[in-house]
Amino acid sequence: MIKLSAISKNYQTDKVQTRALDNINLQVQAGEFVSIMGPSGCGKSTLLNIIGLLDRPASGQIEINGQLLGKYSDSQVAKLRNQTFGFIFQSFHLINELRVIDNVELPLLYRKMPAAERRAKAKAALEKVGLTARMEHFPNQLSGGQQQRVAIARAMVGEPQILLADEPTGNLDSQMGAEVMSQLLALNQAGTTIVMVTHNEQEAKHSNRIVRVFDGQLVQ
Amino acid sequence: MLKNYLLIAWRIALQRKLFTVINLLCISLTLLVLLVLTALLENTFAPTGVEGKSPRMLQIVxxxxxxxxxxxxxxxxxxxxxxxxxxxxxxxxxxxxxxxxxxxxxxxxxxxxxxxxxxxxxxxxxxxxxxxxxxxxxxxxxxxxxxxxxxxxxxxxxxxxxxxxxxxxxxxxxxxxxxxxxxxxxxxxxxxxxxxxxxxxxxxxxxxxxxxxxxxxxxxxxxxxxxxxxxxxxxxxxxxxxxxxxxxxxxxxxxxxxDSKLEFFARMLLQNQTEPESGAASLLLLISLLMLLFMLLPALNLVNLNTGRMMERSTEIGVRKAFGASRQQLIGQFLVENLLLCCVGGLLGLAMAAGTLELIEQSGVIPYLQVEINLTVFALGMVISMVFGLLSGIIPAWRIAKLDPVHALKGARR
Incomplete structure (x- = not known):
């Protein structure tokens, strides 16, 4: 489903060039739950961003569902992100000016879908995370755990094949973190492929496979 | 989609009141001047009222x-x-x-x-x-x-x-x-x-x-x-x-x-007394250029303001990009927001222009002046507002839309 071949990524800061990823080769199969672990600054999030087409590698190849992404245009990449991926971020990244229901609807805005259908799907997604009562609220009226559940609903509303989660419990207490993890596991059991960046060994143990990154390289 | 754009534009306008007020004032004051000028020009050149036959009238003065x-x-x-x-x-x-x-x-x-x-x-x-x-x-x-x-x-x-x-x-x-x-x-x-x-x-x-x-x-x-x-x-x-x-x-x-009325004024202003060509085309071009320049200055100011305002929303841009917004869609969103603001500014400018023209009429500074905001001037005002919206929105929208999602999510400004 996901195949990375010889992926490298450099960051240029002032006059210093930092190698964030170095010759990464990784495959993720459909339905897998893969955790990416490693110390801070080792390149975990960069790797996740490259998988999710949020960032471009300096070199190497990315294959999604057997399609090699070479010279895809901006609109082609946007369409692929919309239809293939769902994202969950550590700091939720909800749009505070929009109500919960509008936030959840967001990925569907970029599909040709009638407004009523969009609204019904967003409601269904909120129902799955137990937040239908909060759909008219604004994000800053919710707790951190509730916000992350809204983010999960938003990530899932478009029924993506792959869910990418960057430290989804990093800003939550243990109880809320456990709730979020149980929802991710339920999604995985329903067939969604999940790639999750985490520092938490206990959470990583729930996944099928743990990939460790150190100094931009995969280590066994 | 449009409803979503308008909704967020409205909420952001309410949340950032100072910016909204500055933006609206910039647009409405510029429009006020342009509309008063166009109303006076229209009063001078358009075939209305007593000189309603002027489209088939020539004068030799x-x-x-x-x-x-x-x-x-x-x-x-x-x-x-x-x-x-x-x-x-x-x-x-x-x-x-x-x-x-x-x-x-x-x-x-x-x-x-x-x-x-x-x-x-x-x-x-x-x-x-x-x-x-x-x-x-x-x-x-x-x-x-x-x-x-x-x-x-x-x-x-x-x-x-x-x-x-x-x-x-x-x-x-x-x-x-x-x-x-x-x-x-x-x-x-x-x-x-x-x-x-x-x-x-x-x-x-x-x-x-x-x-x-x-x-x-x-x-x-x-x-x-x-x-x-x-x-x-x-x-x-x-x-x-x-x-x-x-x-x-x-x-x-x-x-x-x-000469027609416009040609007569052009001939007088440009001192073309001995040539058949009155210079009306040059005068119109000059007036259009001056109007464009007059609009360009506040538009450039708004470009800066808008760029700052949009960059503050880079995380939102990142989220939208992550969930499938293309560059064109984001440009469209910001242009809609800007056009909405400019339309409100345009309506405000029209109201202010109507008030100003009323004041000028009543003050007697120009004897027998009877001008009002009519449909032509109103339409022109809205066109000017739209041009304003496009001029001041397209550059910031283009800059913001080309941000990489990963940088936008981190709140980066370049």
Whole structure:
């Protein structure tokens, strides 16, 4: 489903060039739950961003569902992100000016879908995370755990094949973190492929496979 | 999608009040100036009211007399004889009117002396111009032919002189001549109609005016249609080629141009007195460029403001990109937001312009000015607002939309 071949990524800061990823080769199969672990600054999030087409590698190849992404245009990449991926971020990244229901609807805005259908799907997604009562609220009226559940609903509303989660419990207490993890596991059991960046060994143990990154390289 | 864009635009406008106020003021004040100017220009050039026939009307206000060998040059209003001998006979003209420039005249009435502006005109003048007669009538061909001392006043003058009494039938001493007021017309400001009083041309104290090549007259030519203008101008050129001066040793050549109102103003402003080309196209281009420049300065200011405002929302951009927004869709979103703001600014500017025009009218700074925001000006205002929105929104929207999602999510500004 996901195949990375010889992926490298450099960051240029002032006059210093930092190698964030170095010759990464990784495959993720459909339905897998893969955790990416490693110390801070080792390149975990960069790797996740490259998988999710949020960032471009300096070199190497990315294959999604057997399609090699070479010279895809901006609109082609946007369409692929919309239809293939769902994202969950550590700091939720909800749009505070929009109500919960509008936030959840967001990925569907970029599909040709009638407004009523969009609204019904967003409601269904909120129902799955137990937040239908909060759909008219604004994000800053919710707790951190509730916000992350809204983010999960938003990530899932478009029924993506792959869910990418960057430290989804990093800003939550243990109880809320456990709730979020149980929802991710339920999604995985329903067939969604999940790639999750985490520092938490206990959470990583729930996944099928743990990939460790150190100094931009995969280590066994 | 549009509803979502409008919703977020509205909430952001409410959340960032200072920015919204600055933005709206910038747009509405610029529009205020542009709309007041366009309303005044429209009042001057558009075929409305008394000069409603101006699309098929040409005017000759001045003539140039030349003797290049001797270096003689004279430029000024026409004499009545030029109109009767060279302009009235033009075959393509439906009507030709002769009217004097507004001249100051002392009106003696009940022990008071009032200085007012008087025009003397022939009967065709009243047929070409569509004065709104409020009371009585306007002079007829018989009045002019018989040299009757009849007078028409505008509404303000009638009120000034006679208060609430009807002015029609009243006697009035103008410059020592006794007139009977036969009509009252609405106040007008237009180029060929502006005056306080009108009398028949035949009421001049002397008939000398009939024999003068230089005088104080202008001619109004009504064509059957604007399509006849080239033929009229050709006939005029032929007539003027045979111009006979009283003193052929002093003067050799006359130059007379029949112009539309815009061409007349262009000729006066650009001093194109000796060439057939009035320079109207150059004047229009100049006005358009000045307007564009006037809009460009606040637009550039708004570009900066908008860029800052949009960059503050880089995380939102990142989220939208992550969930499938393309660059074009984001540009579309920010343009919609900007256009919405500009439309509100436009409506505000229109309201302010209407108020300002009302104030100008009532202040009497420009006598007899009657301008209002009409549909043309309103439409122009909204077009200007849209252009403003596009000008000030497209660059920031393009810059923000090309951010990499990963950088946008981190709140990066480049």
């Amino acid at each position: 001045t003539m140039v007399s030349l003797n290049e060998e001797k270096g003689n040059f004279r430029h000024g209003p026409l004499g009545y004889k030029v109109i009767t001998d060279y302009i009235k006979p033009l075959p393509s003209a439906e009507l030709v009117a002769a009217v004097s420039m507004p001249e100051s005249a002392s009106v003696y009435q009940q022990g008071r002396i009032t200085d007012l502006l008087l025009r003397r005109a022939d009967a065709a003048y009243w047929q070409i111009l569509d004065f709104e007669v409020l009371d009585g009538r306007v002079p007829t061909a018989e009045d002019v032919a018989a040299g009757r001392f009849v007078l028409v006043l505008n509404q303000s003058t009638a009120t000034q002189l006679f208060g609430k009494q009807s002015a029609v039938g009243q006697q009035l001493n103008v410059g020592g001549q006794q007139f009977t007021v036969i009509g009252v017309v609405a106040d007008v400001l237009q180029l060929n109609s502006f005056a306080d009083m009108w009398a028949p041309v035949s009421t001049y104290p002397s008939s000398d005016y009939q024999h003068q090549l230089w005088g104080n007259f202008s001619a109004l030519i009504l064509a059957r249609s604007a399509a006849d203008f080239p033929a009229l101008r050709q006939e005029l050129a032929t007539a003027v080629a045979g111009f006979k001066f009283d003193d052929p040793l002093k003067w050799q050549e006359a130059k007379i141009w029949a």
